[in-house]
Each structure stands twice: as C-alpha cells, then as structure tokens.
Amino acid sequence: xxxxxxxxxxxxxxxxxxxxxxxxxxxxxxxxxxxxxxxxxxxxxxxxxxxxxxxxxxxxxxxxxxxxxxxxxxxxxxxxxxxxxxxxxxxxxxxxxxxxxxxxxxxxxxxxxxxxxxxxxxxxxxxxxxxxxxxxxxxxxxxxxxxxxx
Numbered sequence: 001x002x003x004x005x006x007x008x009x010x011x012x013x014x015x016x017x018x019x020x021x022x023x024x025x026x027x028x029x030x031x032x033x034x035x036x037x038x039x040x041x042x043x044x045x046x047x048x049x050x051x052x053x054x055x056x057x058x059x060x061x062x063x064x065x066x067x068x069x070x071x072x073x074x075x076x077x078x079x080x081x082x083x084x085x086x087x088x089x090x091x092x093x094x095x096x097x098x099x100x101x102x103x104x105x106x107x108x109x110x111x112x113x114x115x116x117x118x119x120x121x122x123x124x125x126x127x128x129x130x131x132x133x134x135x136x137x138x139x140x141x142x143x144x145x146x147x148x149x150x
Contacts, residue, residue, distance in 0.1 A: 007062040014058035017085055018050055025088035030095050035149040040142060053132050057081070060128040064118055073117035073125075076110055083107035097147040104140045111136055 027043070061077045068074060083103055091100035111133045118126040 003066065006066060007059060010058040010062040010065070011055060014054045014061070014081070015051065017081075018054045021085050021088045022047065022050065025092040027092055031092060034097075034146055037142065037145040037149065039145075049135060053135060056128045057084075057132055060114075060118065060125040063122045063125040063128075068121045071117065071121060073114055073121055076114045076117055080107055080110035080114060083110060091143070097143060097150065101140070101143045101147050104136065104143050108133070108136050108140050 061074070061081075064071065064073050064077060083106055087100055087103050087107065090096050090103055111129055115126045115129045115133065118129070
C-alpha cells in the first residue's frame with residue numbers, strides 16, 4: 001500500500017504541475033507569429049505526449065525515492081523537474097527562446113545525468129527516462145531552430 005501511495009503522489013504532483021505550467025503558458029499570438037522549422041509538430045500532439053511522459057517521469061522518481069531518496073539520482077530528478085517547469089514560462093511567458101534554449105540544454109543534461117545515476121539504483125527507472133530524453137532532445141532541436149530562425 002505504501003508503494004502505491006508513493007507512486008500516486010508522484011504521478012498526481014508531476015502531472016498537476018505539468019498541467020498548471022501548460023495552462024499558464026499557452027503559446028498565443030507571439031508564438032504563432034514565429035518562423036518554425038518544417039518538422040514542427042502540430043499543436044495537438046504536445047498535451048498527450050507530455051501527459052504520457054509525466055507519468056513515466058513520476059514513476060521513475062517514485063522508484064528512486066523508494067530505494068534511495070537522498071541519492072544523487074533523486075537530487076537530479078528534482079533539478080530536472082524544476083528546469084522542466086520553468087522552461088514554458090521562459091519560452092512563452094518571457095518570449096525568450098534564447099534563454100529557454102539554455103534551460104532546455106541544461107535540462108537535457110540533467111535527464112541524461114539522471115539516467116546514469118539511476119541505473120545502478122533501479123534500472124527500470126533509468127529506462128523510464130529514455131522516451132523523455134528523446135523527446136527533450138527533439139524539443140531542444142526545435143527550440144534551437146526557432147531561436148535561429150527568428
């Protein structure tokens with residue numbers, strides 16, 4: 001029962017903060033006016049992808065929390081979450097794709113660091129971050145392209 005509660009709390013908190021960040025920082029007219037690369041995904045794809053990723057992120061965090069709550073992996077997990085939640089207000093709210101690019105590069109490095117640090121503690125937790133790493137690598141390329149095109 002304890003494990004279920006830990007996982008549920010992580011999932012609710014991560015999805016909750018993710019949803020709050022998304023709703024508070026909608027793209028709007030400024031974003032619509034930007035030049036974007038041909039590989040820019042359609043707007044409808046972001047909500048379902050991020051929801052799935054947030055579930056995976058939460059489960060990975062819960063698994064590490066259960067086994068090593070004071071570990072470097074857990075500290076990196078929290079750091080990447082902070083970076084994740086500040087990216088949207090920087091990109092959309094401040095309309096600062098250059099600053100957002102710095103944030104997302106650091107976030108990608110933190111994600112990769114989590115994978116490395118989590119592997120010896122809980123291999124499934126590190127594997128749960130693989131889709132997240134791929135998506136954020138793609139998002140980094142998208143952010144960089146928008147920055148360079150505008």
